[in-house]
Amino acid sequence: MNFASLQFAYFLIFGFALYALLSKRLELQNALLLVGSYYFYACWDVRFLLLIWLITGASYLTGRLIAQQQDPAQRKRSIAVYTVFALCVLGYFKYFNFFIDSAQTLLLGLGFEVRRVYLDIVLPPAISFYVFESLSYVIEIHHRHMPGTTKFRHYALFIAYFPKLVAGPIERPAVLIPQIEQPRFITEENITRGSFLILLGLFKKIVIADGMAPTVDSVFNSAQTPNAWAIALGTYAFALQIYCDFSGYTDIARGVSKLLGIELSQNFRFPYFSSNPSEFWRRWHMSLSSWLRDYLYIPLGGNRVGAVRTKVNLMLTMLLGGLWHGAAWNFILWGGYQGLLLVVNSFIKPPVFKGTAALVSRVVATVVFFQFVCYGWLLFRANSFEQIRNFTVELLTLSQPLAATVARPPLAALLGVAVLALYDLAAYRSGRATFYRDWPAPLRAGLYAVLVFLTLMGLASARSAFIYFQF
């Protein structure tokens, strides 16, 4: 069930009405959310309910076991067993064919005769998200950062909670489980803020992300290598598409959850206003980057193990972050590129300016760094290594005449980009996500009306699925 669909609208309206009727009856509300979440997941593919139940049951039992174990060595053994199990499940469904294919290619390259073998494995939606959440649950109990939850139904809801189930944010158990256990209330504040987030998310997805899709496809699905200007325009369009697609999804998820009285984590905070890679990763897909930091980078030693090891840890974390996005070499290359940016950045000491000079240097650094971010998106979006090579060569050599041979985005998308840029800039400068509430009612309503009108214009165009569903 896609957030940007009528089916979801019916699901939400009907579900919210029932939820409101069950006000002050927490366990019934939780039961409704759990059944609704499983129904939501089953709409993607009913077969994978068994998988989510398997992960839920196994991690819950491991958590109970670790909570009871006093001996750290025993706890480590338990956590190791569950981690291996979870990664095997993830590896089988998401990476099996990739590794087999890569091994076969390597063997063929070395001159060995091998028969190509593929298993017909369907990737279960959201598997990376709920496997990571189950891992953080057992790890947090192991570190005694939280007690194991005693109610299985609460834990099951933590894993399956539908607003964040399919494309995140990756929620921490210590943040979400207490909210599941506490009474919740439907308030005017929740409804107004939740509705605004849903509207903003739909606007980003339908108007900008979907609007940019034909431009991006006209460049990256082209059989010939386009000229450098077209490649640049296609890549900028993809930077907008992926940001609005993913942050739009998160906004809708947070908005829907807000209606239900549950706060989900922020996943994006103006990432394209970053002036260096470490700032970018504090602003982009924050729930994944903090997960990788806390459960991979820091256990590897983080930055407490000497300069060289720190760089190696950074690179390893980003390579695995790239692999998390999908079983393909270009994602690994993208991860490696991001790691390289972080390593290079760690050697740079930015000059200290004050006043206007500081502002100018910040703007220049942001614009320059955005070009590096976009080249990363080119690696991410490219269909093959050959395309990456051809596009890079064309960008460097400008061998073809410069002409904008790309599909033009619709008017709604162009207007939408301008509106979003102004909105993000205002929010960034005010430092408050709800800055617009200080505006007088007519002005505030004007913003909502613009978003509604542009969304209606965007709806008149073709649809597309959320990009992050594939991860």
Add this chain to the structure above:
Amino acid sequence: MGTTRLKHILFGPSARVLGWVIVWLAIFDLGVSLSFGSRAGSKTSLGRYFEYGRSVEGKLERSMAADPKSEGQILSAGWLSQEELRQRPSRPADGTDLLVAVYGQSFAMHAAHEAAAIDKRITIRGIGGPAAPPSHSYAGYKADVENRKADVVVFGILSASVPDMGSMSGLIWHFENPAPFTFPRYRVQAGQLTEEQPVIRTEAQFKQAFSTRSAEWDRFKAQLRTSDRGYDRFTFEQSPADASSIVRLVRRGWVAHDDGYERGVYDPQRGFDPQSEDLQALKAMLADLGERTRARGERLIVLLMHAKGQSDHLHAALAPSLEQAGIEFISTHAIFSANDPTNFLPDSHYVPAVNHRLAQALAERIRRPAPVR
């Protein structure tokens, strides 16, 4: 509910903001109407953009009121009347040696005319309708038989038009520019291909029924309601709400996101469902066409043409049954990739270079001796 709470809901800050949103939207609506509502304004690209969502009946009314000489009208296209069919060439023109009868839509006609430009000894007799589905082409072949004896029959199938076999008229699936021509709905029932004829079958009949909104028009709409998979009262029927640009945007979005024709027939990832009603009917049609042409001593060539992004899906769905029936075919997937957007014009047709390659393949196939069956 207490009076204070009721007052808060009705007149509180949220209600005030909501009221202002409605005022703003009304202003936008009025602004669009004032900017693009005039005759000159509605001819600009932005004006047309906001016009597209008018109901089918609303658009038809405007089309009929417009001057057919100065404005691109497609009211007359696609009708399968004998009067229309008799106007096409019935034998090879002077200096040519082959009459090639083509049934399809613009894609098939472009390829055929380009093939005739490559091989100047070919005379084309084209029968088609705007984006016509195979059911229109099949009905066209049957209606046209008595008017000619073709050497070669080219039957063009556009992959994107196959799901439109669930329709009986170009009014609905051709929503942005409704073309009223009609054609039968075919189904396979008890192993036999059945035909349901539309209530309205000629342009004159249509104009009379629609302009007077006669009982026949109501009967036609009732037939569409039951026999056209894409019929929807909200998008079809004219109402005062047509005057609102916001309602028009909603209607256009509603149509853009409705996959009424494709549901169960075509999936962008998996391609055509061979068990679907339309695929079954299409296979039966092609088998019947193979027999009819064979009986008349005509040579049949089927053009399998893939629309943008549809890979080789049509070929995958039809090639085995065409081979089994011994019917010659050309599939565009072997000539160019439908997944490469640079092969398509913004209006979704093939770019001239690609069309030329398809035409070359067609011209070459027409001249190649027919395989022995």
